[in-house]
Structures are given as C-alpha cells and as structure tokens.
Amino acid sequence: MQNNQKIIAIFGAGGFLGKHLMRKLTKLDYRVKVATRNPYLKGYLKPLGSPGQIELFKTNIFNEDDVREVLKDCDFVINLVGILHETKKQKFSQIHSQFPFMLSNLCNEYDIKKLVHVSALGIKENHDSKYMQSKSQGEKNIKEIFKSSIILRPSIVFGPEDKFFNTFASLAQFSPVLPLIGGGETKFSPIYVGDVAKAIVKSLELDNLEPKIYELGGPKNYSFKELMEILLTEIKKKRFLISIPFGFAKFQSYFLQMMPNPLLTPDQVELLKHNNIVSGDYFKLKDLGITGTPIQDILPKYIYRFRTGGQFG
Ligand SMILES: NC(=O)c1ccc[n+]([C@@H]2O[C@H](COP(=O)([O-])OP(=O)(O)OC[C@H]3O[C@@H](n4cnc5c(N)ncnc54)[C@H](OP(=O)(O)O)[C@@H]3O)[C@@H](O)[C@H]2O)c1
Incomplete structure (x- = not known):
C-alpha cells in the first residue's frame, strides 16, 4: 500500500x-x-482492485457509529445509495433525504475534501412523486450542509445489468405485449453507465467551494416508445406495443406494487408523467469533458442474450 x-x-x-x-x-x-449492508455478498468487488486496495465494511447507514468508522481517514466520499420503490422497512425519505443529511454533517466533521452525491434527473419543486420529493430534499440537505459537494443527476442509466432494458427484455421473453404507459410519449435521455462512472471520477477532481449540480444525459433524447422499439429490434422480437392511459396504469400499479420486485408502482406512474431529459439550466456531461456514448454502441453488446439463439441469433 x-x-x-x-x-x-x-x-x-x-x-x-x-x-x-x-x-x-x-x-x-x-x-x-466500501460501506455495505452485506459484505459477505459483495466479494465480487475485491478482484476489481489489487490486494488490500478495496476494503468492505458492514454498515447500517442509519447507525452513526458505523458511518463514522467508514469515513475515518477518508479524503473523498461517494453516495450511490438509492431505492426505486419503498418497502415496509425502507422508506424514500430515510434513504434519499435523512441519510444525505447525516452524511453531509459527518463529511464536515471529518474534513472530507469532496462529497459526490448521485441524485436523479427531473427534480423539481412540488413533484407528485415521493421518489422525486425525497431526492430533492436529499439534495437540499447536502447543499445546505456540505459546500464542497457535487450533485449528479442522471437520466435512465443503461449498460450491462441495467434494470431498464433488462427488465423489459425479460418481459418480452414471455409476454406478447409491452405496455406504453401514457402512450409511451415520456422522453428520456439515457446515459451509459460508463459515462456516469467517468462523471463521478471527474467530479472528485473538481475544485469547487460551493455545491454544483450536473444533469447527466446521453447524446440523444428518446420517447419511451422509441426505446421499446430499439430494444425489440435488438432482441429481434416482434411484440405489440399497447398504450395504457395513466389512470388505468395507476390502478394496475396498486396491485403490481405488492410483488417483491414490482414492475410498476403508483409512484413510478407519477414519474412517467414528466419528461426525464436535461433541462439546460445546470452543468452538463460535456462540462466535465465527457462525450456521451450512444445506446447503439453499447446495447447490442449485452442485450443479445434475450435473442432466440443468443449471440448467434
Ligand atoms: N440506475 C439508474 O437508472 C439510475 C437513474 C437515476 C438515478 N440513479 C441513482 O443512482 C444511484 C445508484 O443507482 P444504481 O442503479 O447503482 O442502484 P442499485 O443497483 O439499486 O444500488 C443501490 C445501492 O444502494 C444501497 N442500498 C439500498 N438500500 C439500502 C439501505 N436500506 N441501506 C443501505 N444501503 C442501501 C445498496 O447497497 P448495499 O446492498 O451494498 O448495502 C445498493 O448497492 C442511486 O441513488 C439511484 O437512485 C440510478
């Protein structure tokens, strides 16, 4: 070392x-x-560094002593903690707002040089989604408490093991239809996971005395319907794209949310009512010197497993 x-x-x-x-x-x-709830399940991280370079800590993020143990002797902090849906025990406000509050206070105490916090694109005042409200409050907490912070707001992130394309490709394996909620008109600016990772690394090098926000989107905006069409072309499957009005989707989501990994929750229906694209009011990916990678360069490299016949299909 x-x-x-x-x-x-x-x-x-x-x-x-x-x-x-x-x-x-x-x-x-x-x-x-690495602060994690279950270090015994995160052994796959260790080979990503040389021996001793990555250390795993069993951490309950709501136990201040656990968090202090991780922050001790650190120069930088990155917060990637987030959830897509609530459970009985995990609430958006605890994960996205309260934890950033504690973390930013402790970053001051431990004289941390930089806190990079990953939030979400589309944050605005009075959003109807609880996910967005909690992400917004988390950002406010950080901005008020820890000045040398960078807040990154990515749109949908794609890449091997992503939730977005992999979930819909799995659905297309057995379902003859794919749902277009609200007609599939909501626009996204999908960004490659490697570009978000680059943005985090670049953020560590910034020399800011006040908090800065970056909206991270890929090189092109797509409607949800266009994304489903790109996916179906790549996995070489023909499926009906069925338009589902927001009201009916919300009704269905009350039942779907009871599944262990729900495909849709009422809160996500609220999210889908708003475009998820770069607004132009904040710094962007290119301000970090990064050029976004097109979906077409990456998606075929991992989604082929959903084709009949896999890579030979
Ligand atoms: N993926 C996207 O499309 C996307 C888009 C916009 C924003 N984001 C944001 O980017 C961040 C990273 O996203 P991701 O896709 O990497 O998410 P992910 O794969 O679900 O990972 C989230 C991490 O959060 C931690 N976590 C979840 N609940 C926790 C809890 N109760 N206590 C402690 N840790 C908990 C987990 O850590 P352990 O299991 O190790 O404890 C997990 O590794 C999140 O803040 C997310 O909201 C993601």
Whole structure:
C-alpha cells in the first residue's frame, strides 16, 4: 500500500453503478472503503482492485457509529445509495433525504475534501412523486450542509445489468405485449453507465467551494416508445406495443406494487408523467469533458442474450 494513496468511502458501491465505478477508481490508484449492508455478498468487488486496495465494511447507514468508522481517514466520499420503490422497512425519505443529511454533517466533521452525491434527473419543486420529493430534499440537505459537494443527476442509466432494458427484455421473453404507459410519449435521455462512472471520477477532481449540480444525459433524447422499439429490434422480437392511459396504469400499479420486485408502482406512474431529459439550466456531461456514448454502441453488446439463439441469433 502506498502512503500517498487517496482514500474514498463509497456508500451503495455493490449496486449497478458502483460495480462499473470501482475499476475506474482502483486503476487511478485510489484506495476504496466500501460501506455495505452485506459484505459477505459483495466479494465480487475485491478482484476489481489489487490486494488490500478495496476494503468492505458492514454498515447500517442509519447507525452513526458505523458511518463514522467508514469515513475515518477518508479524503473523498461517494453516495450511490438509492431505492426505486419503498418497502415496509425502507422508506424514500430515510434513504434519499435523512441519510444525505447525516452524511453531509459527518463529511464536515471529518474534513472530507469532496462529497459526490448521485441524485436523479427531473427534480423539481412540488413533484407528485415521493421518489422525486425525497431526492430533492436529499439534495437540499447536502447543499445546505456540505459546500464542497457535487450533485449528479442522471437520466435512465443503461449498460450491462441495467434494470431498464433488462427488465423489459425479460418481459418480452414471455409476454406478447409491452405496455406504453401514457402512450409511451415520456422522453428520456439515457446515459451509459460508463459515462456516469467517468462523471463521478471527474467530479472528485473538481475544485469547487460551493455545491454544483450536473444533469447527466446521453447524446440523444428518446420517447419511451422509441426505446421499446430499439430494444425489440435488438432482441429481434416482434411484440405489440399497447398504450395504457395513466389512470388505468395507476390502478394496475396498486396491485403490481405488492410483488417483491414490482414492475410498476403508483409512484413510478407519477414519474412517467414528466419528461426525464436535461433541462439546460445546470452543468452538463460535456462540462466535465465527457462525450456521451450512444445506446447503439453499447446495447447490442449485452442485450443479445434475450435473442432466440443468443449471440448467434
Ligand atoms: N440506475 C439508474 O437508472 C439510475 C437513474 C437515476 C438515478 N440513479 C441513482 O443512482 C444511484 C445508484 O443507482 P444504481 O442503479 O447503482 O442502484 P442499485 O443497483 O439499486 O444500488 C443501490 C445501492 O444502494 C444501497 N442500498 C439500498 N438500500 C439500502 C439501505 N436500506 N441501506 C443501505 N444501503 C442501501 C445498496 O447497497 P448495499 O446492498 O451494498 O448495502 C445498493 O448497492 C442511486 O441513488 C439511484 O437512485 C440510478
């Protein structure tokens, strides 16, 4: 271990984004402290660095002593903790608002150089979605408390193991129809997971004394319907795209939300009522010197497994 290695604490590193970020950080010689609820399930992270470069900590993010243990001796902190739907025990407000509040206070106390917080694109005052309300409050907490922070707001993130394309491709395996909620007109700016990871790395190098917000979108906006068409072309399947009005989708979502990994919740129906694209009111991906990767360059490389015959299909 070199003494000049900078130490980064990452909360939520075992998820989709964290896995893609880890190798970029270890290649740059950072030492990484991973805070996770279940280190015994996160062994796959260790080979992404040299021996001793990645350390796993069993952390309950609501136990201040656990969080202090991770932050001790760190230079930088990255927060990737997030959920898409609530459960009886996990509420948006705790995960997206209260944890950032505690984390930013502790970052001040431990003299952390930079806090990079991953939020979500589409945040605005008085959003009807509880997910967005909680993400918005989380950002406010960080901005008020920890000045040397960078807030990144990605649109839908795609790449190997993403939830978006993989979920709909799985659905197309057995369902003759794919739903277009609200007609599938909602627009997204899908961004490659590797580009979000690059944005996080670049953020660590910024020298800001006040919080900065970056909206992260890919090179092109697509409607939900266009994304389903791209997906179906790639997996070489013909499926009916059925338009479902928001009201009926909301009704269905009350039942679907009872599933362990719900395909749709009432809160997500609220999210789908708003476009999820870069507004132009904040810094963007290109302000970090990154050019967005088109969907067409990446999607075929991992979604082929849903074709009949796989890569030979
Ligand atoms: N993926 C996207 O399309 C997308 C789009 C916009 C914004 N974002 C945001 O980007 C961030 C990372 O997303 P992701 O796709 O990598 O999510 P992910 O794969 O679901 O990973 C989220 C991480 O959050 C942690 N977490 C969840 N509930 C927790 C709890 N109760 N206590 C402690 N940790 C908890 C988990 O860590 P452990 O299991 O290790 O404890 C998990 O590794 C999130 O804030 C998300 O909201 C993602």
